[in-house]
Amino acid sequence: MAKRVLVVDDAIFMRNMIKDIFASGGFEVVGEAANGLEAVEKFKEFKPDLTTMDIVMPFKSGIEATREIIKQDSSAVVIMCSALGQESLVMEAIEAGASDFIVKPFRAEDVLAVVKKVLGEV
Amino acid sequence: MTMDMSRYLGLFISEASEHLEALSRDLVQLEREGSSSAVDSMFRHAHSVKGMASSMGFEPIAILAHRVEDLVDAVRQDRSRLDRDLVDLLLSSADALLAQVRAVADNKEPAEATALLQQLSARVTTITGHAPATTRVARVTVLKPAATTDAAAEPPANPEPAAAAKAPEASAPAPDETTRPPGAKSAPADPRPGSSAGGLTSGAGAEAGAAAREPRPAESLAHDVAARPAPGLELSGGLQAAAGGALASKPEGEARAPLQRWAVQLRIAPTCQVPGVRAFLVHKRLTTLGTLLDLRPALEELKAGRIPDGYIQVELETSVGDTGIHSALRNVAEVEVVSVKAAVAAPAPAPPAAAAPDSARASAEAGGSRTVRVRTELLDYFLDTVGELMLATARLREVGKVLPENARPELEEGVYRLHTLVKDLHDKVMSARMTPLSLITDRLPRAARDLARRKEREVDLVITGAEIELDRAILDELADPLLHLLRNCIDHGLEAPEERLAAKKGSRGRVLVAVRRARDRVIVEIEDDGRGMDPAKLKAAAVTRGLLAPEAAARLTDREAFLLSCLPGVSTAKDVTDISGRGVGMDAVKRVVESVGGTLEIDSERGRGTRFTLRLPLTVAVVHLLLVEVGDEVFGLPIAKVVGATEADGETLSRSRETALLPHGNGLLPVHALDALLGVPAPVRRGLRPFVVMDGDSGKVALAVDRLLGQEEVVLKPLSRPLDLLPGLSGVTILGSGRPVFILDVPRLLSA
Numbered sequence: 001m002a003k004r005v006l007v008v009d010d011a012i013f014m015r016n017m018i019k020d021i022f023a024s025g026g027f028e029v030v031g032e033a034a035n036g037l038e039a040v041e042k043f044k045e046f047k048p049d050l051t052t053m054d055i056v057m058p059f060k061s062g063i064e065a066t067r068e069i070i071k072q073d074s075s076a077v078v079i080m081c082s083a084l085g086q087e088s089l090v091m092e093a094i095e096a097g098a099s100d101f102i103v104k105p106f107r108a109e110d111v112l113a114v115v116k117k118v119l120g121e122v
Numbered sequence: 123m124t125m126d127m128s129r130y131l132g133l134f135i136s137e138a139s140e141h142l143e144a145l146s147r148d149l150v151q152l153e154r155e156g157s158s159s160a161v162d163s164m165f166r167h168a169h170s171v172k173g174m175a176s177s178m179g180f181e182p183i184a185i186l187a188h189r190v191e192d193l194v195d196a197v198r199q200d201r202s203r204l205d206r207d208l209v210d211l212l213l214s215s216a217d218a219l220l221a222q223v224r225a226v227a228d229n230k231e232p233a234e235a236t237a238l239l240q241q242l243s244a245r246v247t248t249i250t251g252h253a254p255a256t257t258r259v260a261r262v263t264v265l266k267p268a269a270t271t272d273a274a275a276e277p278p279a280n281p282e283p284a285a286a287a288k289a290p291e292a293s294a295p296a297p298d299e300t301t302r303p304p305g306a307k308s309a310p311a312d313p314r315p316g317s318s319a320g321g322l323t324s325g326a327g328a329e330a331g332a333a334a335r336e337p338r339p340a341e342s343l344a345h346d347v348a349a350r351p352a353p354g355l356e357l358s359g360g361l362q363a364a365a366g367g368a369l370a371s372k373p374e375g376e377a378r379a380p381l382q383r384w385a386v387q388l389r390i391a392p393t394c395q396v397p398g399v400r401a402f403l404v405h406k407r408l409t410t411l412g413t414l415l416d417l418r419p420a421l422e423e424l425k426a427g428r429i430p431d432g433y434i435q436v437e438l439e440t441s442v443g444d445t446g447i448h449s450a451l452r453n454v455a456e457v458e459v460v461s462v463k464a465a466v467a468a469p470a471p472a473p474p475a476a477a478a479p480d481s482a483r484a485s486a487e488a489g490g491s492r493t494v495r496v497r498t499e500l501l502d503y504f505l506d507t508v509g510e511l512m513l514a515t516a517r518l519r520e521v522g523k524v525l526p527e528n529a530r531p532e533l534e535e536g537v538y539r540l541h542t543l544v545k546d547l548h549d550k551v552m553s554a555r556m557t558p559l560s561l562i563t564d565r566l567p568r569a570a571r572d573l574a575r576r577k578e579r580e581v582d583l584v585i586t587g588a589e590i591e592l593d594r595a596i597l598d599e600l601a602d603p604l605l606h607l608l609r610n611c612i613d614h615g616l617e618a619p620e621e622r623l624a625a626k627k628g629s630r631g632r633v634l635v636a637v638r639r640a641r642d643r644v645i646v647e648i649e650d651d652g653r654g655m656d657p658a659k660l661k662a663a664a665v666t667r668g669l670l671a672p673e674a675a676a677r678l679t680d681r682e683a684f685l686l687s688c689l690p691g692v693s694t695a696k697d698v699t700d701i702s703g704r705g706v707g708m709d710a711v712k713r714v715v716e717s718v719g720g721t722l723e724i725d726s727e728r729g730r731g732t733r734f735t736l737r738l739p740l741t742v743a744v745v746h747l748l749l750v751e752v753g754d755e756v757f758g759l760p761i762a763k764v765v766g767a768t769e770a771d772g773e774t775l776s777r778s779r780e781t782a783l784l785p786h787g788n789g790l791l792p793v794h795a796l797d798a799l800l801g802v803p804a805p806v807r808r809g810l811r812p813f814v815v816m817d818g819d820s821g822k823v824a825l826a827v828d829r830l831l832g833q834e835e836v837v838l839k840p841l842s843r844p845l846d847l848l849p850g851l852s853g854v855t856i857l858g859s860g861r862p863v864f865i866l867d868v869p870r871l872l873s874a
Contacts, residue, residue: 011170013130013174058163083172083176094406105177106177117453
């Protein structure tokens, strides 16, 4: 069964791109969220196998959302979507329980490689 | 697998533009109120644009956005550094970014903003004490403007040099994923509604070429950690619990296994863009297994990405064994476990506690609205098609009328049902087109600030009711007129501070933009508390320019006189400034407002201020027409402009020179024969004939027609070339009978 993914990013542009990448990799994107608040809610709703999480978002940052998601479900797999220059934030997210990270600008194959690796599919 | 980035171009353009406009708004708000939420929001906007631009491969945009982000971040750390010049600089940068995005939309290369970049980094340096880090835009995906075919259908121009880019020994990406040619796997279904084949890129991106790809040498990626404050990174037992995520496969019962020391050698893949973070993740994973006795390079070095050749040596004391170590690292991308060897065992602390899943905790409101983005052109298409459906339905009904009596009921029932459905659909399409006025009023504070600054005025701009919705087509038309009226208020209406003080007013001028709904109209008022307009001067100016006879001028009410400012060339402004004295004038404002079926009124009181009132229809697409017959032709007159209709004997009308005059109210109106205006052959009429009284540009006029046919609600269709070049025609519609009818723009017709 296709692994189920929740995509979190405040930019529709990014969400669409990430969704397309997952679709091309045979994943099922079950939900998306535009901020940290929504992310936590959608995580509860969908219980995805994997969540991609933007860091800088309105209302609640991706780091805060990750912290709450991991608190809900310590086995949750959250992959941070970061940009060059956000190293310290990504480290903070890792402290908060993020499983891994990908770096913008994304290359589809890199994203899928990280995701498959994290999900133990390689 | 090469991603075709051109399909994201449309979305990039619209979303980046929104972010940049919001950035400008935040800046103006920040300068006014100094709220910290505005700074955070600005940071997010710049950051988002940077991310999107770098994804699209638009380097100049990404670099400029990054520098803006740096400066905003610096301001975030020290708010006292925010001054007017800095706001100006950031506003200029936002403008430059918008211009770059627009260039991309026009299929051009975005210009490098060299001067701005220098200024921005100079400011960053002044504030933070060090130069901003070089912008690291990974040139992964470059959109090459290519004149060739649709990118989506084409194989990648440069086949992915996957083997070269990936170190063979590192992080082995799933081979089936990287080597599969694009399109071999079922093409991803386009998730966006409304982006039919290449639709997303229509106009802007249709030409954007195949996404070519330039592998970026890993070495050229800087490794330094950004200047943002590093969070506390000390590990504690409690935090370790949180890292349980990908460690689900950790062997059970490890606590009882003997502690053992292991020497682990790892290598971070040379292609890794942020080896520091990667190393930190590895470190984090290992600390959950036991105690780190030795780490080379040291943690601070690792975090900073200073890892010679990517090699990391770890001495770890753990009870999970080498299999446990392997499995903990197995799921970490871009890391290769080179070797795990037994070292000398030693007594050790207790293994970490297992993570206890907390019960779910509710967190505020989740976004309940389910919305999608639809391109405006698509909405136009919907409306157009629904309009055609309405016309086709009306046509069917007409056809039914000639059927034999017994065949009619069924058809009429069907037509009635169709009509109801189409009407309902039309309403839904119309409501989908409704857009809040904030779309255009959001730009006003920025404009007001710039104008006030240039004119050395002090202005408080108050906007109310911006949430009220109007048809998108009207909004688009209204943007410039609204801006012009605002300029007019600030430039001509408001006095200089000292003049205001002398007139016993506050030194700060006030401009109010108030929007409200009044039945099926939206009223927009733009009001200033400035010096007001002088009707006598306006009349004199109109007479001097030969636009009005002195006696006609004398008859004008003040309100009518104010409208003279909308005649081309009439302005009481003593000096023509570069702000509102050129370009779109009041005449253009009035024309645009009327072209969307609205009206413009001006009220003014000397010394107290001026108010412009725009009454706008909610939609443009459906117009009420008065149908009139001239000769054998039928024409539509917009009811909005019709004052009334009357009958009179054309022979008995009094005349002033060549023009017949129709008594109306207390005055006389000039009569224009519609057949003559349009060049339609019509027989000479004797006796009583109908006249339609309409609002013209300089007062009311009477149109002589042959017959009044009645009112009709019709779907307006724009004229296409070359018919749109004919002055005096504002559109066309098709009546139920199938007859096309031109809709007349009487003021333009009279001035043609």
